[in-house]
Amino acid sequence: MHDARALIEMGPEAVRRLARRGYSLDLSILMDLQSRRNRGIHSIDELRAESKRVASEVQATARQGGDISALKETARKHKDQIREIEVDQEHVQEELTTLLLSIPNLPDDRTPDGDSDEFATEIRRVGAPPTFAFAPKDHVDLGEATGILDFARATKLSGPRFAVTRGAGAALERALSTLFLDLHTRRHGYVEHSVPYLVSRKTMTGTGQLPKFEADLFKTDVADRDLFLIPTAEVPLTNLYADEIIPAADLPIAMTASTPCFRSEAGSYGRDTRGLIRQHQFMKVEIVRIVEPEQADAELENMLSHAEACLKELDLAYRVVMLAAGDTGFSAQLTYDIEVWFPSQNTYREISSVSNFGTFQARRTNIRTRAADGKPKLVATLNGSGLPIGRTMAALLEQHQQEDGSIPLPQSLVTYLGFRRLAADGSAEE
Known part of the structure; x- marks a missing residue:
């Protein structure tokens, strides 16, 4: 299996080498899946950090006897958003893994051209x-x-x-x-x-x-x-x-x-x-x-x-x-x-x-x-x-x-x- 980032960094060179063995790599699909995966990870990290901040605010407000209902609703929404993104991430990761598992190894440049x-x-x-x-x-x-x-x-x-x-x-x-x-x-x-x-x-x-x-x-x-x-x-x-x-x-x-x-x-x-x-x-x-x-x-x-x-x-x-x-x-x-x-x-x-x-x-x-x-x-x-x-x-x-x-x-x-x-x-x- 390949490292998606390595293939993307190789760009046209990866496409060229895989074409020698009859495999057509669509870099745009790979780049889109990798980008969606990275965006999802970043969004989840941000939401978790925000959830942690809200949780601290709930505790502080509760100790002071304040109303925490709005804060708890915000925390619930964050939790729902995280789960929604996680589900999407599971699908993206599955697509990315399936694609990567289907891509053959890069042939050594010493191998002759041909398919038989x-x-x-x-x-x-x-x-x-x-x-x-x-x-x-x-x-x-x-x-x-x-x-x-x-x-x-x-x-x-x-x-x-x-x-x-x-x-x-x-x-x-x-x-x-x-x-x-x-x-x-x-x-x-x-x-x-x-x-x-x-x-x-x-x-x-x-x-x-x-x-x-x-x-x-x-x-x-x-x-x-x-x-x-x-x-x-x-x-x-x-x-x-x-x-x-x-x-x-x-x-x-x-x-x-x-x-x-x-x-x-x-x-x-x-x-x-x-x-x-x-x-x-x-x-x-x-x-x-x-x-x-x-x-x-x-x-x-x-x-x-x-x-x-x-x-x-x-x-x-x-x-x-x-x-x-x-x-x-x-x-x-x-x-x-x-x-x-x-x-x-x-x-x-x-x-x-x-x-x-x-x-x-x-x-x-x-x-x-x-x-x-x-x-x-x-x-x-x-x-x-x-x-x-x-x-x-x-x-x-x-x-x-x-x-x-x-x-x-x-x-x-x-x-x-x-x-x-x-x-x-x-x-x-x-």
Whole structure:
């Protein structure tokens, strides 16, 4: 969320930057609401001061035996006026808050212009996409042929866009989560958390999923509790520190968690309906950092390297791109996407987004630290996928497949799995 005064002071610059991401800011509406809010506050302060003066006069007149009826009527009118202005102020504040919650973060000027992945700037490529002397299969055919993926029975249970892993596939899924968590905790210094998968409306609003993206969320209404299934562990991890002042000495805070993620994928029907690419439920390891705003850029590069480390451990070819301003997520000011190579599609597909939110989420969640002078100030928040298990498994199957249908596995996974190869019949080979 934004500070209304800051946007007004930026004026045309705020309008320009938001226009880069396709948002049209009407400064006149914002200025009018802010002005009405300020006038209301000033009027209430004046009336309260006058009410206090009248109350003192009532007491003094009463002690002297004078007639206080007129004074009491004046006090009553002041009270009514204050309440009337307060009611109006509540409406103005609600309008202002609703408007501010709808305004996306200001994109970093380093982001390229454009509104889709076609305008992303490629930063680097790592690893050569594998070449095959045969027509490579996609992960669905590989998974179903080996018996480690079962989409038909998942659909029987829950409908489309769900998957069941079995045998060596379930073991591989678990091993990937453990590998990623171990990398982030042992090598990169993150603290692992186990968090709720159901969170409140306030929590969802804090990280920017609400109010804009309610249609993308799974919601429960049980025992009059307004709870949402998390779309990513970013939501509970960031909100752990909501309404707190974090000692500067405790920054940066680095957190990670492996959780299921739930997304309705509203508006995406017809796209990526096959396989593990876009599902309603999937496992993902998330990394989150809370830092001093001045360190956010450097911390973003650190987080990007941490997500990349996961792919390097698996010998997967990938590339890094910077998203265009109009394709950057609502709460982010700058986002790197890591895209892994999918041989069956002959292209790179997004597997991780690593984003700097600046102070945008911190203002919504009221997460602060203290400046050198002791005054509270907002922190900066960052998050990234490190990594989603389904998409990683899909890329692993496709890039490492052999002509006989078997899949040799990277050495980094052998410790967790106890086997080195998935045979074509789905059995695990030592």
